[in-house]
Amino acid sequence: MNVSIFGLGYVGAVTSGCLAELGHGIIGADVQQAKVDAFNRGFSPIIEPELDDLLQKAKREGRLSATTNAADAVAQSDASIICVGTPSLESGRLNLDFVRKVSEQISTVLRASGKKHILLFRSTMLPGSTRAMVTDFFEDLRAAGQVRIYYCPEFLREGTAVKDFREPSLAVVGTHDGKEPESDEAKQLLGGSPSVLGWEGAEMIKYSCNYFHALKVGFANEIGRVCKFLGEDGARVMDVVCSDTRLNISRYYMKPGNPYGGSCLPKDVSALLSLARQEGISLPLLDNTLDTNQAHLDLLIKLITGKGRRKIGLLGLAFKADTDDLRGSPMVAVAETLLGRGYELRIYDPSLNLSRLIGANEAEIQRRMPHLASLLKPGAREVIEDSELIVASQKCVAMEELGTWVKPEQAVIDVNGWRELKTLPWQYEGLCW
Ligand SMILES: NC(=O)c1ccc[n+]([C@@H]2O[C@H](COP(=O)([O-])OP(=O)(O)OC[C@H]3O[C@@H](n4cnc5c(N)ncnc54)[C@H](O)[C@@H]3O)[C@@H](O)[C@H]2O)c1
The missing domain is CATH 3.40.50.720 (NAD(P)-binding Rossmann-like Domain)
Structure with a gap:
């Protein structure tokens, strides 16, 4: 040519x-x-x-x-x-x-x-x-x-x-x-x-890459600043961090979807930030991690309430699938907010068995949603059929079943990119697409 x-x-x-x-x-x-x-x-x-x-x-x-x-x-x-x-x-x-x-x-x-x-x-x-x-x-x-x-x-x-x-x-x-x-x-x-x-999309990829590169530099430098305060070798710390190619330098944690939650990330992010504040170490990038997570949760709640449906079905309540850990779960925060605003709620989570919840998990539920037992249903079908809007944060139902249970007049919000949902004849909206 x-x-x-x-x-x-x-x-x-x-x-x-x-x-x-x-x-x-x-x-x-x-x-x-x-x-x-x-x-x-x-x-x-x-x-x-x-x-x-x-x-x-x-x-x-x-x-x-x-x-x-x-x-x-x-x-x-x-x-x-x-x-x-x-x-x-x-x-x-x-x-x-x-x-x-x-x-x-x-x-x-x-x-x-x-x-x-x-x-x-x-x-x-x-x-x-x-x-x-x-x-x-x-x-x-x-x-x-x-x-x-x-x-x-x-x-x-x-x-x-x-x-x-x-x-x-x-x-x-x-x-x-x-x-x-x-x-x-x-x-x-x-x-x-x-x-x-x-x-x-192609234009966005270029900006995503350059933003990511800039964030990486900022992240490494902020970790380096904390290390300097501690008298640690920041380069060595980051070198070891980068040697984990399963969780750290990988696709893991890199898919837009649920805000982060669980028993570790919110607690540990807060702890390091409070140390930095106490010691006067400036970490503007890390400092905004909690805010960006909250902004994402706010968007999810806004999407749900913006649909104008009063009967809401949640598929998944724990902070991720295959665990019954409710501590710091964004979906617990969603449920709490919706209940506070008078929405009718039904919840299905196959990993949750209230009678087996003990320790910190039980305390979390007693503190935030003491009447959870009445909202949790033993099967997904009941939750889906009785709801006007279904919020799917976990793939806890097979697609074929969803396809027969959900009716076209119902609406679905897909929190974590279960995009097959898009192919069915209901009103679909993804949290990040
Ligand atoms: N430099 C990089 O590493 C890099 C990497 C990826 C993407 N980019 C992007 O690629 C684009 C170009 O970057 P660059 O670094 O090569 O820029 P540059 O400034 O080195 O070169 C741009 C050239 O365009 C010429 N130009 C301006 N108006 C013109 C016109 N009307 N007709 C013909 N030529 C004209 C200028 O005289 C200049 O020689 C930018 O959008 C940049 O963001 C740059």
């Missing part, structure tokens, strides 16, 4: 060198004459290991050129990749002016020439930006099948960018409807085995 690359900065220059290595012809486009001149001589405008060699080779083989003329670049290419900068404005808001400018230029050329084209947005843009660009500049061309448009976030790291392009940590293709594209053209320009999502 002949590919025009808009923006010859870190992303554009690396993309050019690496796509040239794969055999594509590259036409670079930038508003800065100096970058265009460097490219035309086969030199990279930025410092990045291996890049000059790749560009020199492409130049020798006649597969590299650059221009400041956007129309010329589009006219010579089958695909365009937009890698221009998306800096922050003074206010912190994202500035999409460069992406808009290039989108306008490309759409003008395509409309005038009638040529078919593939367009990849690669610059980092907030969810909704690709759709906004398409609406403003490309909708007629897309509807007519003249241009196919993808949003493919870039994940390279400066300093190892060429290596990262060859072996991407993640490859994502965003399509207008989230469906697998008919052609593998975007994959050819990305490499790897891309996950396919809608434009907004």
Whole structure:
């Protein structure tokens, strides 16, 4: 393919060198004459290991050129990749002016020439930006099948960018409807085995990754600050923490759903925070952990009460499935709030047997919901059939049974991502989707 690359900065220059290595012809486009001149001589405008060699080779083989003329670049290419900068404005808001400018230029050329084209947005843009660009500049061309448009976030790291392009940590293709594209053209320009999502999902993945990276740094540094106060080696502590790849560096605890609860997390988070406060150690990130959990619980309660149904059935009460531990369970907090507001409640939890609850568990229930026994039902069917709204926090009923017990006029709130629920003909809402 002949590919025009808009923006010859870190992303554009690396993309050019690496796509040239794969055999594509590259036409670079930038508003800065100096970058265009460097490219035309086969030199990279930025410092990045291996890049000059790749560009020199492409130049020798006649597969590299650059221009400041956007129309010329589009006219010579089958695909365009937009890698221009998306800096922050003074206010912190994202500035999409460069992406808009290039989108306008490309759409003008395509409309005038009638040529078919593939367009990849690669610059980092907030969810909704690709759709906004398409609406403003490309909708007629897309509807007519003249241009196919993808949003493919870039994940390279400066300093190892060429290596990262060859072996991407993640490859994502965003399509207008989230469906697998008919052609593998975007994959050819990305490499790897891309996950396919809608434009907004793909845009959100880029922000989720960068936010996660920033959070990781903040978390490690806050643990380091506590360690410094204790006279401990923070790097060693984090090294051991990271050696647990089952719970710590893993998918575990990484699925949006129930707020956390149980006998350990709320207690231990509070204990470390109170130590930090007492000793004057500033931990703003850790400090907000309790607040974010509460905000999630508040959202769940708002969703439930917002449905306007008075008879509520809870599937699952313990803080997670296969335990009868009610301490710190978010669903106990939900039940308590709903009862306090006069809702009718029925609860099913297959792991709960009130007559066997002893110790701290029993004390928790006696303190918070002494009449729990009258709300707990021995079977899920009774809870489901007598409720107008079912809140499923655990998969404690088989799908086939749910399918016959729940009626279309009932509503279901799916707390933990049991998304098969979505496929049945009732009113469905997920806590995080
Ligand atoms: N740098 C990274 O490590 C990295 C990694 C992943 C994603 N990104 C994202 O990729 C995008 C590009 O980042 P970058 O670091 O390469 O930016 P950069 O500032 O290094 O390069 C952007 C280039 O776009 C050019 N440009 C601006 N307006 C133009 C126009 N109208 N026509 C043609 N060229 C134009 C600029 O002259 C500049 O050379 C950003 O959205 C960034 O957030 C960057």
